[in-house]
Amino acid sequence: MPQLQQTARVAVLMGGPSSEHEVSLNSGRAVAGALREAGFTVDGIVLETGELPPLHEDVRAVFPALHGRFGEDGTVQRLLEERGLPYVGCDPAVSELLLDKARTREVLEQNGLPVAAGMVVTRPDVPLPESLGLPLIVKPNREGSTIGMAKVNGPDDWRPALEEALRHDTDIVVEKFVIGCEVTIGILFDEPMLVIEIVPPGEIYDYDAKYVYAHGKTEYLCPPRSLSKKTQKRLQDLALATFHTLGARDLLRVDIIVNEDETIILEGNSIPGFTATSLIPKAAAAAGLTFPNLCKQLIDAALARGAG
The missing domain is CATH 3.30.1490.20 (ATP-grasp fold, A domain)
Known part of the structure; x- marks a missing residue:
């Protein structure tokens, strides 16, 4: 894969108009810092509305660290393609599909992949x-x-x-509601990452368990303590099948619940949380891939693909 020169200028988009604005700011600041550490010139662009402002004419690739609507529904991807700018992540149509849980369920079910009733x-x-x-x-x-x-x-x-x-x-x-062991598995460039077991303090892995910790902190276990290596491999294969079925590229985080009787795909996330302690970077670190190198690989892939 051709590599972006580390003196190149890149833009990191963060914030945005969705309800995940603050979460996105955390991701964007972390990605911008990691890319600077990797040697890039980085423009950190904070968005407050559903509009894409003019970017510096020397920007060669864009990392959208935007969560929720505008950032993950295909809108910003279409705007970047209109400007001829390469970007990290799924194309507009797949991004739109992945943010739509109902449509994602339909596509997975139609292709024989397991979802909850x-x-x-x-x-x-x-x-x-x-x-x-x-x-x-x-x-x-x-x-x-x-x-x-x-x-x-x-x-x-x-x-x-x-x-x-x-x-x-x-x-x-x-x-x-399916009771079981909740795991998340990243797919990075068509390869499954390590399995992370999620152990929330309560019954469900909700907003509090992710960010607030009012009821205690969530444990993230890599490797999982509840799953055999054989089961982990099966879940990695299922996550990879999800990646291919939905037409994703670069990166997808797949959330799954497994118990003795069934395995259920919960959803796929095209732009998951991206601080150094988020789930995808945790899995990368456990495999020896540093956060700056992870971000650099994603930018390099965007440049190699080019615009559109």
């Missing part, structure tokens, strides 16, 4: 779906960081969960 809801007065049983997970269709997500343990939880999710999106994904 579920449905899409658009109104708060929909009756509790008896066919799915209890408990359920309710989540906005196009939000990340588990924003707006709630667990439904009984009938009294149903309507409040829908109302909260509908504050964030017009489409709500409702799924059977």
Whole structure:
């Protein structure tokens, strides 16, 4: 792969108009710092609206460290392609698909990959779906960081969960709650990364468990303590099949739940959290790949591919 000269100028986009603005700022600042450490000239661009400002004429590649809408729904990718700028990550159509949990579920299921039983809801007065049983997970269709997500343990939880999710999106994904070991697996350039087991302090890996820690800190175990090497390999193969099925490129984080009876793909994330202690960088570090080198490899891939 041709490599971008380390004196080249690159732009890191961060912030954005979505509800994940602050999370994105953390990712963007970390990526910008890592690329500077790798020897690049870096323009850190903080976005406040859904518009892409003019970039320096010498910028040769762009790293979108944007989470949620505008950054992960194909919008900024289309804008960069219109300007003829190479960028890290999935193309516009795949980015749009990956942020849409309902469509992602459909594509995976149509291709024989395992997803939880579920449905899409658009109104708060929909009756509790008896066919799915209890408990359920309710989540906005196009939000990340588990924003707006709630667990439904009984009938009294149903309507409040829908109302909260509908504050964030017009489409709500409702799924059977699967109990098991939650793991995340990155796919980097068509190769599975190490498996990370996620052990939250409560029942679900929600926004608090990721960022706030009001109920205790989440453990991230690499290698996992609950899974055999054979199971880890099977999950890596499943994550790679997810990457190929969805048409991803460069990088995809695949979240999976596994128990004795079933293995369920939860979702794919095209621009996952990207601080030095985020999940993908954790897996890279466990394999001996430093954060600056990880970021450099992604920028190099964007340049090698070129615009569009």
